[in-house]
Amino acid sequence: MTDPALSLEEENVMKRVRLVADLLDDAVKIPGTDVGVGLDSLVGLLPVSGDLVGGAASLYTVAEAARLGVEPKVIGKMLLNIGVDVGVGSIPVLGDLFDVLFKANVRNADLLEEHLTNRSA
Known part of the structure; x- marks a missing residue:
């Protein structure tokens, strides 16, 4: 699905x-729920180092x-997440x-998309 407010580069x-x-x-939904579990949660099972690896990937x-030149305020929110x-x-x-429920990466993707859509509109 393409968003007319985004350039081709931004869509990609x-x-x-x-x-x-x-x-x-x-990545994987927990059976019987709408809750998903991803690599961040799995790697996070390793004490401290797993969370650092997940943070680096984030x-x-x-x-x-x-x-893309996103404003520092949005970048700051992403880093806070x-x-x-x-x-x-x-x-x-x-x-x-907490890792299973917080979903920092989905939040950051939402922040980026919202910023790009509002900036382009």
Whole structure:
């Protein structure tokens, strides 16, 4: 589905960002629920280092946003989402549950798409 408010480059970036967000946050649905689990949650099971690896992968969306010239306020919100995800995700057990529910990558993809759509409109 194409958004007429986005350029071809922006559409392509959003496709990649959504793919990464889905892989990291929503790759597999938990049977009987609408809740998805992604690689970020699985890697996050490794104490601290797993959350750092997930956080590093999450920076992909921030890099794409910066490359597109997204305003610093939006980039800051994205970095805050990643920081919260890594920080709280590092707490044993509670952090693993938080990783499943918070979905920083989907939030950041939404922030990027909203910014691009509003900027182009």
